Amino acid sequence: MKVLITGGIKSGKSSYALKIAGGFQGDKTFIATATAFDEEMKRRIEIHREERDPGFRTVEEPLYIQKAKGTNIVLDCLTMWMNNLFFNGIEDQWKEILTFFLNNLPENAVIVTNEVGLGNIPPDRISRKYNEYLAAANKLTAGKVDRVIMMISGIPLIVKDRKE
Numbered sequence: 001m002k003v004l005i006t007g008g009i010k011s012g013k014s015s016y017a018l019k020i021a022g023g024f025q026g027d028k029t030f031i032a033t034a035t036a037f038d039e040e041m042k043r044r045i046e047i048h049r050e051e052r053d054p055g056f057r058t059v060e061e062p063l064y065i066q067k068a069k070g071t072n073i074v075l076d077c078l079t080m081w082m083n084n085l086f087f088n089g090i091e092d093q094w095k096e097i098l099t100f101f102l103n104n105l106p107e108n109a110v111i112v113t114n115e116v117g118l119g120n121i122p123p124d125r126i127s128r129k130y131n132e133y134l135a136a137a138n139k140l141t142a143g144k145v146d147r148v149i150m151m152i153s154g155i156p157l158i159v160k161d162r163k164e
Contacts (some may be wrong), residue, residue, distance in 0.1 A: 002105055004141050006115045007151030014048060014076050016156055017110040021074045022053065024108045029070025030056040032163060033081040038062070048076070063088060066101040073106060078113035078141065082134045098137055102144040113138050115150065125144070 003020060006014045019161045030052055038044040052058070062084040065075060067098055075081075078098075085091040115138070116131045142148050148160035 001147060002145040003147045003149060004130050004138070004145045005110060005149045005151060005156075006138060006142075008115060008118070011151040012154040012156075013112045013114075013151045015051060016151060017074050017076060018051060018053070019054070020110050021108075022070060022127075024072035027071045028053070028056045029068065029073045030058045030071070031065060031068040031073055031075040031077070032058055033062050033065065033077060033084065034062045035062050035080070035084060059131040060109045063090070064097060066097050066104065071106055074110045076112040078111060078137055079134060082130065082137060086130055089148060091129070092132055095140070101154050102141060102152075105144070109145075111141055111145070113141065119162060133162060 005016075005017050005020075007013050032045070032048075034041060034048075036045055048112045049058075056074075057070070059070070062081065065081060068075075082094060083093070085094055085097075113134070116134050117138075119131075122128050122131060135139055142160065143162075146162045147158065150157045150159050
């Protein structure tokens, strides 16, 4: 099953993704897109590492997610990935990279992202462009997966469920 988990910051997305992936049979790969650019991010990354079952193979891939391979994967998260693309000045490559990644997903995949459609319109151009690109990436991903789950205060709400 291919799943997209969206929601607000600290809504329980990553924990729920790991819970779903815990039911996958066989090798599990965790694709981590976050980079430790300050002390707070270092702590957050360490907390996420501690939450993961030691059975996960971790691949750190902040930019070219299409290069990461696995039989059963968790990608956490599209939000940080898009941020990394902007930081490295290659944000206009997002659609090509993501489309290739989505078209080559394994049978079992969980993708985590933040929902940007419920927030304020940012006052600056670069933040508006970031939100626009991430919203488009989320829509593209939602269209390619079997299930979309919205996390609200730690509670999963199934938004899309394509029966096989």
